[in-house]
Amino acid sequence: EDKVVQSPLSLVVHEGDTVTLNCSYEVTNFRSLLWYKQEKKAPTFLFMLTSSGIEKKSGRLSSILDKKELFSILNITATQTGDSAVYLCANTGTASKLTFGTGTRLQVTL
Amino acid sequence: GAGVSQSPSNKVTEKGKDVELRCDPISGHTALYWYRQSLGQGLEFLIYFQGNSAPDKSGLPSDRFSAERTGGSVSTLTIQRTQQEDSAVYLCASSLSLAGGRGYEQYFGPGTRLTVT
Numbered sequence: 001e002d003k004v005v006q007s008p009l010s011l012v013v014h015e016g017d018t019v020t021l022n023c024s025y026e027v028t029n030f031r032s033l034l035w036y037k038q039e040k041k042a043p044t045f046l047f048m049l050t051s052s053g054i055e056k057k058s059g060r061l062s063s064i065l066d067k068k069e070l071f072s073i074l075n076i077t078a079t080q081t082g083d084s085a086v087y088l089c090a091n092t093g094t095a096s097k098l099t100f101g102t103g104t105r106l107q108v109t110l
Numbered sequence: 111g112a113g114v115s116q117s118p119s120n121k122v123t124e125k126g127k128d129v130e131l132r133c134d135p136i137s138g139h140t141a142l143y144w145y146r147q148s149l150g151q152g153l154e155f156l157i158y159f160q161g162n163s164a165p166d167k168s169g170l171p172s173d174r175f176s177a178e179r180t181g182g183s184v185s186t187l188t189i190q191r192t193q194q195e196d197s198a199v200y201l202c203a204s205s206l207s208l209a210g211g212r213g214y215e216q217y218f219g220p221g222t223r224l225t226v227t
Contacts, residue, residue: 032214041199041221042114043153048215088153092214097143097166098203102152 002027002093006101013108017079021104023089024071031092033072035063038086038103046074046087079108112136114219116202122225123192131187131222135204142185143205143216144177148198156200159185160207192226199223 003026013019025033032050036043047056049065049072056063060079065072076083086105090098115134123129135142144156155169159179170176174192179185189196203216 034214034216036218041223042201042218045215045217050214090153097155097158097169098145098153098216099155100145100153 002091002099004089004091004099004101006087006089006104008104009102010105011107013079013106015079015081015108015110017108018075018077019079019106021074021076021087021089021106022071023073023101025089025091025099026070027091027093027099029093030067033065034090034092034098035072035074036088036090038088039084043088076106079106081108081110084108114202114204114217116200116219116222118222119220120223120225122227125194125226126191128188128190129192129224131189131200131224133185133187133202133204133219135183135185135202136217138206139204139217140182140207141205141216142179143203144185144187145201145203146171146198147201147221153201156187189224192224194226197224197226 005024007022032048034048035046047063052067060077063074084107086103088103090100117132143158145153147153157177161182162179174190177187199221201221202219205216
């Protein structure tokens with residue numbers, strides 16, 4: 001059974017800090033790994049990673065995948081209060097259905 | 111263009127009643143997915159459609175749950191004889207296709223919060 005584990009479960013940082021969120025996975029047929037940000041109900045797509053070692057970047061957020069060690073990290077630099085959310089990692093396996101981790105709850109304080 | 115839309119946004123129902131949740135995917139997206147998120151839990155896959163067919167129904171929790179999609183567009187998730195444990199946010203997502211590349215990017219709707227009293 002496909003499995004995704006995220007750590008830490010929750011994190012509180014001060015505005016301006018840099019954070020690293022972790023995602024490890026076990027999947028039968030790896031196709032891609034995705035990161036989402038969930039603030040209220042709908043997860044918002046951030047990144048999709050398919051190749052090892054290639055960093056995806058969008059503003060202060062970046063992510064990289066290690067297919068050999070079966071993990072990915074999401075980095076957020078110079079955090080802002082608007083970054084407070086649950087960050088979800090998901091793996092695309094069989095038939096493209098996503099297997100999600102339980103998420104990391106990030107709180108950025110002033 | 112418009113994103114994924116879902117209706118209703120909130121639904122409160124009495125135990126034992128049937129409910130229908132609707133999802134309207136992004137125009138042109140052939141793949142459609144239903145997920146459920148219970149309080150404090152991760153997202154749980156329920157079912158997906160490629161066009162109007164649902165090859166994988168393995169995620170449906172029980173035979174009280176069913177889903178259909180017509181015209182390769184709108185989908186409805188029906189829960190019969192609702193139970194309190196069905197209370198959750200039901201999220202729908204769509205993607206270009208099931209194939210590789212950007213077909214793996216799933217875009218989510220705002221969800222329907224179902225409360226069974």
